[in-house]
Amino acid sequence: MNTSQHPIAVLGAGPAGMAAALGLIKAGHPVVVYERYPQARAAGNILNLWPPPIKALQEMGVDIVDLGAPCHTTFRNAKGRVRADVRIPNDVVERYGGGFIGMFRPDLYRRMLAALPDGVLRTGRAVTGMQDHGDGVTLRFADGEAVETPVLIGADGIDSMVRRHLFGPTPKRPHNLHIIGGFTLDDTVKTERNVVVLTHNRTTQGTYTSIRSQGRAGHQWWVLEAWPDDRAAPADLLEHAERLAAGFPAPLPQLVAATSAENVQRWPIRDIAPLPHWSKGRITLAGDAAHATSPYAAYGAGMSICDGFFLAQRLAGVDLADTDAVTKALVDYETPRIPHTREQVQSAYVLGKVFHHAPAPLRPLRDFVLDHTPLLQKQVGERNPREIVAQLDEMGEGILSPRAAGRR
Template identity: 30%
Template sequence: MPDEHPRVAVIGAGIGGLTVAGALTARGFPVQVYEQASAFSRIGAGIQQSANAVKVLRELGLEPTLRARGFVPASFVHRAAGTGEVTNDIPLGARAEGRYGAPYLALHRGDLHDVLLAAVPAGAIHRGRRLVGLEQPGDGVELAFADGSRARADVVVGADGVHSLVRETLFGPHELRFSGKAGYRATLPASALGGERLDDNTKWWGPDRHLIVYYLTAARDEVYAMGTVPEPDFDLESWSAKGDVDVFCAAFADFHPTVRTLLGSVPLVHKWALADRDPLPRWSDGDVVVMGDAAHPMMPHMGQGAAMAVEDAAVLVRCLEAAAGDWSGALRRFEETRRARTSEMQAISAGNSFARTGKDAVDFVYGYDAWTTPLAGAPAPTTTSTPGGNDR
């Protein structure tokens, strides 16, 4: 039957891949996820899921668990690096939930991954499957993996990150644009701070660097710090590479004493080069599409990279549900629906000015609902008019 759900293969079991797999599973799509790693590791990292992302995860039934594991900050405070002067204070907590229809959550990236993993049947996730080839012979998509195994699907979703093989196979090399800055990140127990009082969620702004600090748990017993530092010659884009704690601390030696106390308690730091890409002109080819970082990697300055992948997942599922058998048309509709928003988010994040002193773009970012936003090509709302009268 032309309107039967397609068999979907998702390449990559990160945040975006698991979200789209969970959403597809919830709607009855047969889905298989192929992940190159043989096991999932809990590398220290925080993640923020603002209302635009939580509204997607709510439909998967995950909100209660995420609330229990994560932390709901009362506000997002922006401070001058040296003096600690507040330059902006964005209300979160109950005020943001009332305005945007969902909470703003901060949590450990590993906790979010665990919750998403539980939303996908265990038998549908295949670890140790590194994609090495992809072909579209005319009737479905053929996948080849490094271990010699093969798979077949009607639709393939490349959620395989910034170094996506799916993207490169479809469109050729598309070089990363390195920013000349390195990102340092660390998690640490709050008890290590010796009673130092922290804001719920703070961005400390220096002239050429910044540091974001927030709690990761409802108990406020774990803290995350992520800083960016100019390092023009560093270009290693690795999520697991370790950095030098002393270098990290020295980079913020002129910041407020609260920052110095915090960084002086950091036991271990990871480091990666900050990079993005120009927006892709196309995200799909035939019955294969890329999403998340594979399609639109962005700087981490807004905390929206994962949220964009989560939004992608909901819109992609909606397009497939409405496809009536035209899977390639559904994938084109998905990219047409998402391209303008993700391109603008890439630009805002690259500029690193979001919410520093004003409320610019806050509603645009947090108010989006991927389940209700109009899909590209959808009929415009109609009204009934009478001559000489008002619309009714």
């Protein structure tokens, strides 16, 4: 059977899966996205995106107008002293509508779903098995159906069955942290507008950021603390969050108090240790299936969207009947992405350790260093903008206009 005549198959309709589909459509390939749930649904409410994924979304045809609030990011101590100022170059801010975009996660899903052509997304389709037979991949579904595809993209999350098929069991790595977050569109709380304020006291991170949702201004917030992975969640999430937020300056306590209980969620923080490879034959990974990341990176969804961009860029113009060409394209896709995402995953893991698992006697010394040296400014305030600019440069002009090979 000539599987090159069949659509590329993407498993999972999260940001990675939808971005892969949109990017590949832009690259000229037919695509089908299989989602095991009855509908594509956002996993949570709060989200922020840096300029590279905004550029990717724009290139993929997603409407990014008024998608979120453009924000300037600072790290502060519990008294409000700035420890790091993330200074995105002005030309990047102007071109991509802000340095850090605060948004409502379901809004991003709606925009990406709206950009998908009819018939691309197929829900309620649970895959039970797969086989790469050299000239294509056979997918088997719970209802007994089998379909052929020239390329399979596993964008099926941290518990990815595609990753397990390729590389065997990959245990999740608990950080022994949890995050409680929420959002409010209550405009009576006085705040600094268009900012992300990441504040740390001795044991807890308290953060708030401006958002926009369907034309309305609001805020999202979260508190993050050490919490054993096997410990039950607090009985009352909002009450627990209010107690943690009380240790921070205004307006964080007021924003938490203005939030309805139904708009509060909790996530235990886990990742997977970075993988040495994402691809094997005609199958590859994207998003959390490849590089599940702690929220400390503030880049999990953003990296997932960029995966779709770079995957499409590498497969643009490739004859899907040519196994060698497909295999090379998938290796070319993963080769620069693995070190980039590994650095983000490991950096987030280390930051969680530094801020939440330092021994109590060392915390005053840690905070003195962060308050009185440029360490955090260099590690976060200056390095992040350099990486963002480098990523934008690596993306080239678009999916069909990659950066010249000699400049890679």
